[in-house]
Structure formats: structure tokens, C-alpha cells
Amino acid sequence: NAGVTQTPKFQVLKTGQSMTLQCAQDMNHNSMYWYRQDPGMGLRLIYYSASEGTTDKGEVPNGYNVSRLNKREFSLRLESAAPSQTSVYFCASVWNSNQPQHFGDGTRLSIL
Amino acid sequence: DQQVKQNSPSLSVQEGRISILNCDYTNSMFDYFLWYKKYPAEGPTFLISISSIKDKNEDGRFTVFLNKSAKHLSLHIVPSQPGDSAVYFCAASQGTYKYIFGTGTRLKVLA
Numbered sequence: 242n243a244g245v246t247q248t249p250k251f252q253v254l255k256t257g258q259s260m261t262l263q264c265a266q267d268m269n270h271n272s273m274y275w276y277r278q279d280p281g282m283g284l285r286l287i288y289y290s291a292s293e294g295t296t297d298k299g300e301v302p303n304g305y306n307v308s309r310l311n312k313r314e315f316s317l318r319l320e321s322a323a324p325s326q327t328s329v330y331f332c333a334s335v336w337n338s339n340q341p342q343h344f345g346d347g348t349r350l351s352i353l
Numbered sequence: 354d355q356q357v358k359q360n361s362p363s364l365s366v367q368e369g370r371i372s373i374l375n376c377d378y379t380n381s382m383f384d385y386f387l388w389y390k391k392y393p394a395e396g397p398t399f400l401i402s403i404s405s406i407k408d409k410n411e412d413g414r415f416t417v418f419l420n421k422s423a424k425h426l427s428l429h430i431v432p433s434q435p436g437d438s439a440v441y442f443c444a445a446s447q448g449t450y451k452y453i454f455g456t457g458t459r460l461k462v463l464a
Binding site: 274284299346 | 362384387389394395397402404442446448449450453456457
């Protein structure tokens, strides 16, 4: 019963390197999300995909790109990593609006 | 502009007592509210939700109260147990696919 799977779980990058965070869900959910969690800041929405083929910006999209590869997969790309992007990144999915989201266990990303 | 606020970063409660976690919001268009629990090194897990057409929703030891006029919701945990020690996030949505989260409250239940 996998739910939402994120890879990798941990990653250390150097400033300027690029990286793609992967997310896959097996619940046939329509909508998928990327959040970042920073101390004292809660969960902030980076990008979301309401349905396959659509993506929209959230609260903090700068420095990130996303791809909704198919209904199951939603990836987050850092083209040129910066120390300010050091964070824990969570992927989530939901069947429809006004329903609870299901979260993965996060990717801990450090940028030196 | 923080639309969902949890003003208490932390809370300590004795085992067996009531824990009350609070959340305030500014957007009157929000119509669906949720509480999540998060343990270290894990993703948030859904706890309980409430629609704006209700003012109370119960699930076992957990009750969420919604006061629309005050734009305030609270989570009551009775009785509190050591396993409830975690970070609790409230979240809100306005019928779209966007969910806005608060900054979290760390609950510590003392045995």
C-alpha cells in the first residue's frame, strides 16, 4: 500500500547544480502538489497540478519548474540550486477538491 | 500575507487532560478546513476536517470546532495521550485545488 512515494529521500547539492525530485502516487488521484517546509514557516505551496495536463503556481514558485508526466507522476526541478532552497520537500495528492490530501514522507534537500 | 495562522508555536499538556490547538484565518471564502498531524521524518497525515456548513465535527478523541464569524477553528483532543505528541497543522481551502497551511503547533503530551 504505497500511497505517495518520493525519491530521493535525502540529497546534498552544490550551489548551481540541477536536480529533479520525483513523486508518484498509486491512488488514482487527479491532483498533485509540491510543498516545502521550513522552520517556522509551515508548509508552503510551490506548484500544483489540478488535473493531468495542467500545472499552476503556488505561493513560492520562483526557482522551480514542474512536470505532470502522467496521472501518477509529478516532478519538481531545480535548474540552478541556491542555498535558500535548502528545505524539506513534500509531495501530496488528492482525488478531488475539498478532500484530504495524502502526503509522501518528504525529500530532505541541502544545498551548500 | 498569511491567510492561515497558528499563533502558538508550542503547547504542553498533561496526559489525560484536554489539548486545544487554535487556528485563525483571514479569507472568508475558505469553505473547507483540515487538521494534519506530523511526526518527525514523516509526511503529514490527515486527522479531521470540517466543512463551513458545520460548526463541529467529531472523530473519536478528536473534535474540530469552527467559528465562522470569528474566522477561528480549534482542535480538541480528549483525553490527550503521549502518542499525540507531534506537530499539528491546520489548513484551509476555498473549493479550489489550493490548500493553505498554517505554520504548525508542536504539541507535547507529558506522561
